[in-house]
Amino acid sequence: MKHHRSLSMLATLGLLALPAAAQDIRAIKIEQDVLELQNQVRVLQRRLETLELQQGVRAPAGTPPGSTAAAADTNARWLDHANWERIKPGQSELEVIGILGVPNAVRRAADNSGQTLLYALEISSGGFLTGSVTISGQKVVEIQKPTLK
Numbered sequence: 001m002k003h004h005r006s007l008s009m010l011a012t013l014g015l016l017a018l019p020a021a022a023q024d025i026r027a028i029k030i031e032q033d034v035l036e037l038q039n040q041v042r043v044l045q046r047r048l049e050t051l052e053l054q055q056g057v058r059a060p061a062g063t064p065p066g067s068t069a070a071a072a073d074t075n076a077r078w079l080d081h082a083n084w085e086r087i088k089p090g091q092s093e094l095e096v097i098g099i100l101g102v103p104n105a106v107r108r109a110a111d112n113s114g115q116t117l118l119y120a121l122e123i124s125s126g127g128f129l130t131g132s133v134t135i136s137g138q139k140v141v142e143i144q145k146p147t148l149k
Helices: 002-055 068-079 081-085 093-100
Strands: 107-110 114-124 127-136 139-148
Touching: 068 081, 081 093, 081 107, 081 139, 093 114, 093 127, 114 139
Parallel strands: none
Antiparallel strands: 107 114, 114 127, 127 139
16 A cells, blocks of 8 residues: 555656646747847847948937837938928939838838828827828829828
């Protein structure tokens, strides 16, 4: 009887040890996933920096690459009326982004003939400042300067 109880106890301990081992494996897998995601973020930051340099988009000196402050500075350029005056029909999408900054959203035409770069800022509850640039054939075809809606 004592022998049977010892086997039973060993079996129970073995079953208890199994979940701990499974938890260790899960923890290792999570650590690997985090490392992989960190690597992907670094790669994407480098790609973004390269694109910003190609488009002439630069953050203020001393701003860490990929930071929110860099994005805010880049995206705030569309709020300057003088920059909208520089947008002309026939310009490329990259020229527009170089002048106004990265749009808040891009809406593709239903027939894939072009797209609209959307710039928006919530001013108050229900009040938005919005502007847009429509691109067709890879050239600016329509400009809607920011208006309060």
